Amino acid sequence: MNLRLIEPIHKGIGSTENSQKEFPAVGLEFGVLGPLEVNMNGRGLTVGGPRQRAVLSALLLSFNQVVSFDALIEKVWNGRPPSTARTQVAICIATLRKIFRTAGLDRETIITATPGYMLSLTGHSLDSLRFEQLVARATELTAENRPAPAADALRQALALWRGPALGGVYAPFAETEAARLDEQRMLAVEQLTALRLQLGEHQSVLGELQALVGACPLRDRLRYYLMLAQYRSGRRAEALTTFRDGMRHSIEEIGLELGTDLQALHDSILRDEFPQLDVPGIAVQQRDRQQTVPTQLPESDAYFIGRSREQWLMDDVLLDGSAQNHSPIAYITGSPGIGKTSLAVNWAHRTAHRFPDGQLFADLREGDTLGVLHRFLRQLGAEGPLPTEPADAAERYRGMLEGRRVLIVLDHASSYTQVRHLLPTSGGCCVLITGRANLDELMQKYRALRLRVAPLSDDESRETLTSVLRDARAEESPEATSRLAGLCGHTPLALRAAAARLLTKTHWRVLDLVRRLERSGDRLAELSIGDDSLRARLDRSMRELDPRVASAYRELSRLDDTDFDAAQAAQVLGTDLLEAEDLIETLVDAQLLEAVGRGGAWGEMRYRWQELVRLHALHCLTAATPCGAALTD
Secondary structure (H helix, E strand, O other): OOHHHHHHHHHHHOOOOOHHHHOOOOOEEEEOOOEOEEEEOOEEEOOOOHHHHHHHHHHHHOOOOEEEHHHHHHHHHOOOOOOOHHHHHHHHHHHHHHHHHHOOOOOOOEEEEOOEEEEOOOOOEEHHHHHHHHHHHHHHHHHOOOHHHHHHHHHHHHHOOOOOOOEOOOOHHHHHHHHHHHHHHHHHHHHHHHHHHHOOOOOOOHHHHHHHHHHOOOOHHHHHHHHHHHHHOOOHHHHHHHHHHHHHHHHHHHOOOOOHHHHHHHHHHHOOOOOOOOOHHHHHHHHHOOOOOOEOOOOOOOOOOOOHHHHHHHHHHHOOHHHOOOOOEEEEEOOOOOOHHHHHHHHHHHOHHHOOOOEEEEEHHHOOHHHHHHHHHHHOOOOOOOOOOHHHHHHHHHHHHOOOOOEEEEEEEOOHHHHHHHOOOOOOOEEEEEEOOOOHHHHHHOOOEEEEOOOOOHHHHHHHHHHHHOOOHHHHOHHHHHHHHHHOOOOHHHHHHHHHHHHHOOOOOHHHHHHHHHHOOOHHHHOOOOOOOHHHHHHHHHHOOOHHHHHHHHHHOOOOOOOEEHHHHHHHHOOOHHHHHHHHHHHHHOOOOEEEEEEOOOOEEEEEOOHHHHHHHHHHHHOOOOOOHHHOO
16 A cells, blocks of 8 residues: 555544643654654754664664664664674664764663664654553543543544554565555544544535545445445435445456455345444444553662663563463563562563553562452452452353463462463463572463563662662762772672662762771661561571571571582581582572572582671671571561
């Protein structure tokens, strides 16, 4: 379909005079709904060269997701890359970054992320994303029987179009994506036309519909709307002629008669039955919306930084559940305060559009499995009495998920028993689980992705401190900022606490806090703010340990070497080697120690503390009342 033919019609049906004023520009404004363009502060940026435009388009079409080098090469050269392809892609990326910096952008938009690059849309805008959001809003308003605001939303959506999508990008992947976007545009035009008919605008829409049907003679729905508008405008003969022209065109072009909806409308017009508006598009949307669509995700972490590798792995495994017998599952684990929940919730928000039937979230510390099932069932639209046995409730829950594409986030899981009834059987769903337990049964029964979240890198730690602090102190003293990140163990929760202290102490330099932490006899106390501090989380972890393991946790804090082996641990614990290994491995499973590989002549496994965790264990060892003692009876 050549949408250039219906440009004038689009301006009539889909424009709104003030639509652009409602959404002020922020950062870079990327446009793909027409010729590819980039604007900043109302000024167009020149993105020259076909390869640069192809690379930028590929990144924009997968915004906030990592696109590998290999994928970029495939898209740009369509399977026939030169030997210098990787170098040329790197040059394109460097040139795009320079264009953005020269325009005055002071933050990186195209991020290097293994195994390629990611275009972060944070602080920027993309017209195709805004188009999808407005169309989705219009669908919701239509389902609520609010045709006037639904039509306004669609006018705003269509006003974003400037011509055929991705103009000036000459690559097969761009042509495929442009065809998809152009089809979405036509569907929005059809939806808006149906709403205008529902609002009684039969005569005003006539001219536009005639041009649309002329440009797209095989779109039955447009022909249906034109016949209905003609009949309701007192043009019965013209409506019948429109049907005959369509029948002739359909038989000549594809060898098929017109569809049953059009034939039924034709028969009603012949009998002079004033047909009620029975628009397939609206009717289907209202039936579909009878299914409740839960949106239960908590607010995304405002200071989420990094984790590009983890997100790339999650994208790769979780967003293609169709190839698996069971719903894809990822289990995110790591030490307390390391950012497991932040990663899960951030990824869930970023990919929520891939799960149109809803997102469910449960903090498993706040109720038993049956209670969670009951809540999920209600959110999915279950009515009447609910099953009182977990197995029965799980069966109904899985039945309601059948055929839907829902994202389920289960936070703070402590055992497989806790999550097994909450796992769907529908391949269209996806499950994210966070926790510190080993969940061996989950790994045994499902092909789950297990991600252990590590401390942040030095660069990510500095970025976290800068983003929370919101002034120049972190950037003015990079060496002190790096020392502060190290004293925080590169742990997000501790880094934010440190930045919060500096935020309230505006007269402190970063170096002042560094010196304070280095002198303090209780660094964790300095880095603990509020009831959900790192110390509080480590205390909870301690209380969950078996008393014998908790004792080993405290005693092993005497080992302040970079790493240690089971023989050193056995000496400190006063046990034999096998028992020491068992105790250490239990602490590794609880994410309180790290296994760091083998070393020495005998190749024995070596283990390591995260520094802040060791300081907590040491504090418990020296405290008058050991941490967690209240719950060991």
